[in-house]
Amino acid sequence: GNTYPRKREKMASNHGKELVLEIKRSHGLPPYNNDLMRKVVNETQLLYRSMMKKMRTKSKDELKDPSVTCSIVVNNETIKWNKRLALAYINERLNRIKKIWWTRSSVLPDEVKPNMSQAEKDFFEGYDKILSEYNQEMDVDLASDMSPPSELMVEVRILQDYGEILLRSGQFIDLKRSSVCLLRSDVESLIQKGVAVQLKSG
Numbered sequence: 001g002n003t004y005p006r007k008r009e010k011m012a013s014n015h016g017k018e019l020v021l022e023i024k025r026s027h028g029l030p031p032y033n034n035d036l037m038r039k040v041v042n043e044t045q046l047l048y049r050s051m052m053k054k055m056r057t058k059s060k061d062e063l064k065d066p067s068v069t070c071s072i073v074v075n076n077e078t079i080k081w082n083k084r085l086a087l088a089y090i091n092e093r094l095n096r097i098k099k100i101w102w103t104r105s106s107v108l109p110d111e112v113k114p115n116m117s118q119a120e121k122d123f124f125e126g127y128d129k130i131l132s133e134y135n136q137e138m139d140v141d142l143a144s145d146m147s148p149p150s151e152l153m154v155e156v157r158i159l160q161d162y163g164e165i166l167l168r169s170g171q172f173i174d175l176k177r178s179s180v181c182l183l184r185s186d187v188e189s190l191i192q193k194g195v196a197v198q199l200k201s202g
Helices: 003-025 034-057 066-104 118-139 184-192
Strands: 153-158 163-167 172-175 179-183 197-198
Touching: 003 066, 034 066, 066 118, 153 184, 163 179, 172 179, 179 184, 184 197
Parallel strands: none
Antiparallel strands: 153 179, 153 197, 163 172
16 A cells, blocks of 8 residues: 555655756756746645545544555655745755855846846845945945955956046045056945956056
8 A cells, every 4th residue: 555655755855856857967046947847846746635535524433544644745745845946946046046146246148048037037126225325324335355365455457437536435436447556445446347457466
């Protein structure tokens, strides 16, 4: 009586396992696998309906039958297993999306956008809004200087006529194509946007 439930458990868990293996073997942010995720959700709903039907239609004596009890327990454990695999996939993707913000600030690379689900895009926008508001209120740039700077001032080459910007010191400067020495905190966002490149000292 235990062979069928165990076989059913293995079949229902395969798609969730594929999701986790796919994200584990990938680099960056691969395309959101909506097809596999939908299969995991459908399987989980099918198992839940099957489990609830047995619990509603079986008599108390039938529910004491070890084969029936085993089937219900296996269904329930498989449902939880599928959920854990799906959440592990989603959580890993969200961690990688957050990492993009910390390395690129609010700029989503063009090659990444098509790989994101709509829910992930909404998450990124909300994450960016919270951190951007914090940056503004506290007058900091959380995404800059992720490692201790070797020196406060850095020399950069401005790659284009960017126009006037307000420095953290409160001064305005008109950025044109040239080499300038500025506070690291002032040029971090310019480097991220591709407006400037840092020149090696020495």
